[in-house]
Amino acid sequence: MCVDLLCSGVVMLQVEHLSVRYGENIALDDISFTIPRQRVVGIIGPNGAGKSTLIKAMLGLVPLSGGQVLLKGKPLLPQRQRVAYIPQRASIDWDFPATVQDVVLMGLTPYLKLSENLQEKHYTLVNEALNRVRMAEFSQGRIGELSGGQQQRVFLARSLVQAVDLYLLDEPLVGVDQTTEQVILNIFDELRAEGKSVLVVNHDLGQVVKRYDDILLLRKNLVAFGERDQVFNSENLNRAYAGQVALV
Numbered sequence: 001m002c003v004d005l006l007c008s009g010v011v012m013l014q015v016e017h018l019s020v021r022y023g024e025n026i027a028l029d030d031i032s033f034t035i036p037r038q039r040v041v042g043i044i045g046p047n048g049a050g051k052s053t054l055i056k057a058m059l060g061l062v063p064l065s066g067g068q069v070l071l072k073g074k075p076l077l078p079q080r081q082r083v084a085y086i087p088q089r090a091s092i093d094w095d096f097p098a099t100v101q102d103v104v105l106m107g108l109t110p111y112l113k114l115s116e117n118l119q120e121k122h123y124t125l126v127n128e129a130l131n132r133v134r135m136a137e138f139s140q141g142r143i144g145e146l147s148g149g150q151q152q153r154v155f156l157a158r159s160l161v162q163a164v165d166l167y168l169l170d171e172p173l174v175g176v177d178q179t180t181e182q183v184i185l186n187i188f189d190e191l192r193a194e195g196k197s198v199l200v201v202n203h204d205l206g207q208v209v210k211r212y213d214d215i216l217l218l219r220k221n222l223v224a225f226g227e228r229d230q231v232f233n234s235e236n237l238n239r240a241y242a243g244q245v246a247l248v
């Protein structure tokens with residue numbers, strides 16, 4: 001008989017006893033949580049809390065010193081193509097000489113057969129994705145010449161052309177304009193409605209938090225995790241940010 005969330009097909013992501021060390025420094029210590037389908041989850045914590053490390057560890061970009069990560073009940077890494085990742089902006093080479101359209105087309109690379117040429121259907125997909133993030137008019141512009149917010153929307157479009165279940169976004173809203181913020185938050189709502197889950201690292205503890213279903217508070221350890229209204233209170237925030245300034 002099927003009684004738990006996993007066998008009912010509701011679970012998207014399970015992180016079990018995940019630990020990461022950089023040399024002697026323990027960056028994440030025994031982190032466990034489960035995220036169902038159709039959730040938008042904010043990962044919140046002070047500088048150096050391990051937010052980026054958590055996302056990178058899930059994707060195998062930094063080695064785990066313990067634990068495991070499952071996507072829909074099976075190890076995530078062999079299903080890596082079912083997960084979209086947008087890194088923290090500082091880690092991307094923004095001088096790359098590519099057009100907006102090129103950048104989004106790159107998202108299709110894993111789905112093209114060797115020697116397959118790009119066809120009209122591929123450009124249509126790219127155009128649809130650029131429309132969703134309201135960047136279609138910039139399709140022939142250089143990525144390096146866009147504002148930070150516009151670049152962020154293009155990178156989101158690149159992940160939208162992919163057939164993925166889970167989106168991992170590292171600080172997509174930092175320093176972006178109001179339009180970009182609204183576009184990105186609306187896409188989170190659309191992705192939820194499509195049955196996907198989104199994990200989004202967030203620095204800012206302002207109004208934006210209301211758009212998340214769940215909050216994961218991190219500070220090397222898992223400080224708290226659960227529905228936003230249960231977790232987002234001053235007691236938990238004080239535990240996560242003790243001694244550091246929270247950006248409210």
Ligand SMILES: Nc1ncnc2c1ncn2[C@@H]1O[C@H](COP(=O)(O)OP(=O)(O)OP(=O)(O)O)[C@@H](O)[C@H]1O
Pocket residue numbers: 022025027045046047048049050051052053054088
């Ligand atoms: N490649 C690395 N080598 C060594 N230590 C690292 C490396 N990356 C991160 N760290 C350390 O691990 C800890 C967690 O870093 P991480 O970048 O995951 O934090 P974060 O929560 O994303 O911070 P921020 O809010 O500044 O982006 C920090 O102490 C950091 O100095």
Ligand SMILES: [Mg+2]
Pocket residue numbers: 051052053088170
């Ligand atoms: Mg980070």
